Amino acid sequence: MSAQTLSRLRPASAATRRRRRVAGALAFAALIELVSRTGLADREFLPPATEILGRAAALVSDPAFRAHALTSLLAWAIGLGLAALLAVPLGLLLGSVPIVDAATRSVVEFLRPIPSVALIPLVSLLIGTGLQVRVTLVVYASLWPILYNTMYGLRGVDPMAKESLRSYGFGPASVLLRVSLPSSAPFITTGFRLAAGVALILTVSTEIVAGRGEGIGVFIFFAGIAVPARMTDILAAVFWVGLFGVLVNALLVAAERRAFRWHHARLGASE
Template sequence: MIGRRVARGATGVAGLVVAAEIAGASGLLDPAVLPRMSTILLEAVRLPADPEFTADLVATLRVWAMGLLIAVLGAVPLGLVLGNLRRAETAARPLVEFLRPIPSIALIPLVTLLVPSTEAVKIIAVVYAASWPVLINTMYGLKDVDPVARETLRSFGFGRLAVLRRVSLPSAAPFVMTGVRLASSIAFVVTVSTELLAGGVSGIGVYMIRAGSGLRTDLIIACVLWTGALGLVANVLLVRLQRQAFRWHAVKAVGEP
């Protein structure tokens, strides 16, 4: 089943590439505006040999990893607190629902004024955007805990922390992992978007800005292909990790398509 899905996806991508190449070769698309797909793919293959691009790629991955790690370390404990304490959740829910829809990109001008470091601005934007899926899925996972198992442990004299460690955490772990996977994709999108808006000295977005100043549309689209490929690889790795770690628990968590 998985092999068929991969084959169908590869067929769709190949069909799009062929259609774009035909449109470029036939003159339907102006090469000055949109280069031929063969030219773009050739530049994408050449990019890893460019030390400037690899340095920017490493910078993007560093911001992505740091922002995602901080988001997970902050959102999971907060989700555990709000998911276990009803009064705390009731008090925090209006604030969460107010802040969650605000795009992190919209906060970049404000953060830029308050924080002098461009690197810190990027990390703050990533942390803000990536925290919500982890927080919401952690809270949702705790609500899915079997109340019978929880009350059984309490009847045997186990305290709140013991019940959390023995029942609630194992039950909520698949939801938390799904939140991390969703946050990973969001973090990557926000990282590149912040680089494009906030600038700086390094990052894939900064490399695209430099390519745009030289009217190198082929390089810009090649970078877009690389960002898409990296996001896909990260998602596939996290999906495999989730399936290996939680074979016993198949669940579709909040925000998962």
């Protein structure tokens, strides 16, 4: 195999990947600008990227928008944290006790595919409106990625490591805490990262459907029902939601790689 071929197969450096991502984002913005400026799309429905970004910058200094953003971030953070506190112990229980897993599997498989947005009317009737509705739905939607990744991580634990610990007289709880939990921690972290994106989607979606109170979704809802619709405001708010999601994902990926270098090194060696 030639050196040129090997260089193509070698993974790109972090700096190269960042440059490619920035180039892709700029190309996408340029495409929106071109489509809007040339009339391929009605500017009333797709404003130029420069107008969207300008409005997004202006929203930062708007106290009302900042209040909406802080409300959404609060619901996102509380819901995601509660989901992790519930899903990790439950995943450890289901993943380490086969009898419990078998007894609850049908219920879990029934609940998991139900769209969280479809539960908004029911949850609103049961617990009212406001922050509690958003948090409840975020918890419900975010629980599944963490739960299933926890269970998947437990299934991949080296059985020899567990048997070695048992041979020294350690009980099931000690084996779980000393071997199973550390080995499955990278998968739990991945589940949390996936759940962070799901939580953000559910937070904004719930606010849009509810259409009341505060939150970025409420801001988008009222901009959409205005006559005429304020598409620049809508897309500027969507820009901030997307940017926040990108930043959170990047931070979690960096933390995951730093905390679990041994896991990524093992994956690289297996490939």
